[in-house]
Amino acid sequence: MTHRSVRSSEDGITQAKQILAMKGWSQQYLAGEVGLSSRQCVWKFLTGRPIERHIFKEICFKLELNWEEIVDLPYEQSPKRVQPEWIVENLGLEECVKMMRAKVGEQIQIQCNSLQSSFELTQPPLDQIYTTVKILPEPTHQRWLEVVDLQQGKNSTQRFSVKGTNPKAVSGLEIINKYNKLMILGKPGAGKTTFLQYIALQCSKGKYKGDLIPCFIQLRSWLEQGFDEEINLSSYLMRQCLGHGLSHEQSLTLLQEGKFFCLLDGLDEISQESREILYRNIDNFAQDYYKNRIIMTCRGAVQQFHFKGFTYVEIADFDHTSIENFAQRWFVAMADNKRNGKNKADEFLEQLDLPENQPIRELAITPILLNLLCSVFKERSSFPTKRAKLYQIGLDILLQRWDQARGIERDGIYHNLPLPHKIKLLCQIAAITFERDSCFFESREVLDIIEEYLENSLDLKEDAETLWLTSEAVLKSIELQHGLLIERARDIYSFSHLTFQEYLTARKIVSTKSEVLKNELNKLAQKILESRWREVILLTISLLPNADFVLQNMKQVLDSLVQQDLLLERFLVLLENKVSSVKFSGEKSALRAFYFTLFRHRDLDLALALDINLSSQLKLDKELQLDSILARAFVDSVRLVEKPNLKHFLNLCFTLELENKFQLDPNFQESFQTLKSILPSPENKKEDIFTWWQEEGKEWVETFHHLLIEHRQIGYNWQLNPEQQELWDQYYQANLFLVECLNSDGQISPKVSQEIESTLLLPPQILEILKTQINPLLSV
Structure with a gap:
């Protein structure tokens, strides 16, 4: 039996049974009067078995018994009444408030300015890292929406992301100013306790509601305190006043005049057995002493009881601004000087915003997980290469460490599940x-x-x-x-x-x-x-443990995709012919990727992913430079036909000045010079230039196009329909992703990695030859 459990004396049991008989009550009826869901505790009370102290008192109250007279306790455990060493007489209401604020100030500072962490031994003080909390005036779980409403505007390629401030979210201070009785809901780690601690500190310092007495209570700790504590909010507050030297009358006046600011944290952390009595007690207090301000916090899933007169709101996820503010404050607080901390925060935010870190960035909307990300980044100035390890730590925090760090034990079948x-x-x-x-x-x-x-x-x-x-x-x-x-x-x-x-x-x-x-x-x-x-x-x-099999299968999927479109297959054949004609010291697959997008996306993502040195090769290799310039000139000329523009025309003329930069093939040079000579002079009037492009431009572009195909083997016009366009884009993006997988933190054998990379963007005919003659492993 713990110090919180008590039992009835033999005389007490006799008195209780007599009263039950006189009232005609059953054990089940008494249990209902007390607010219990079963009669088990009443049965224990009537058989001298230990039950929780606050339930014992409630039963005695309903039976009109003095619990101190019928409790069976050793002498040294008998309850003690608060006997202050002095009583401060003749203080008015405001003087009593000032005195109590002065008395509780140090306690609030100790209670509320330190943060608890399940992964850091030390945390900076709350006032150094607190970030403004946003509140949703309507809890999300109360909305009458359908799945289609929540998915509206989201396609299959989008993820949940931090998209700035939720338009419905308002400042936390604005909300608590508006309502006298407030229930703040939120998911684990959303910052509910931190917000309450911040409000308590602000009130204690006189920066917010300086005319009230702040009272921060962690409900779970309150119920777990020693024998001389009441599980009754009004009694608890009275006891605090009496302990600080106020008289009973002065204490009662403070309650009646609403001079307390009650901040009750963690309603969800209370055991099911205690919850019903506590709910009723708080509800009664809110009705009897309605002038006092009350803010409670609770996880959103615990809503079996609705408190009358309370407004229910929900803590919003961090938006981008909140994430930035928290990171700046956290790193500065943890650094040896402000400058180093700010630099580290800037590095953190820069890496967090990288496209490849979007899944990590999504975790940052939850304060406890953002705290974890900051802690992980602090040591190495980077996120783990194995993201799965980071996610496992985050999952572990939410699954067990967060409750364990605060000594919370849940009940129910799920809690007992290994x-x-x-x-x-x-x-x-x-x-x-x-x-x-x-x-x-x-x-x-x-x-x-x-x-x-x-x-x-x-x-x-x-x-x-x-x-x-x-x-x-x-x-x-x-x-x-x-x-x-x-x-x-x-x-x-x-x-x-x-x-x-x-x-x-x-x-x-x-x-x-x-x-x-x-x-x-x-x-x-x-x-x-x-x-x-x-x-x-x-x-x-x-x-x-080894990812070869899945990667080889992914490559086979891409190779099979080519066979669905004859134009794509033909394009890859021409692409390989072009690459074979170019002298290039780097990876051939990177060169194929370069020419794959030369006239389509004009991006180098896949090419650079295959060969990072390609960017420098483009500056040195004249063949690549020439083809890149010609591709840009061709695209510019097409745009001029569609919409003539003097600036674009002048740019085109400058781009086409190739003779002094490159050693051109004589046949190409002759045809190219003839083509250039047809263009209007840049010195002509703007109107004449525009007229030429409208009347002659299309034919000139077609001639330029044929010239590129004949002499440079680039710029083929495939005239793709929308389905083919989508398939080609899909093929390119999938190849880019496959290379990302090869470069990831997985366990991949070098041989398989090299074989896959070297055969990217090859046509089926060549792949078949390689499978049977060079790389039999690829035929697995």
């Missing part, structure tokens, strides 16, 4: 919903997945109704305890971060039994053409 089973269940939910292309999904979908897991993996034998109710409890527990699943609207859920859904999906694939793993990896390789699967593929590659 961690491996929790992860497997989350992987199952992530993989199935991701496969369905569901960023948002209705509760019934995820409940079906949970029910199947409980029945098959845990061998939970229940009737259908009980199993469904158990699944609902598990879903709410996942939302409450970890915040990994979020209710975005009524009965519509999503993962808190798309990054976690992707990571868990990859983890599910990798954990597949060995006999079917190859089949799963082959199915994954088919997804290379779907951009939304690319982060899952990258994570899977990084988690596999």
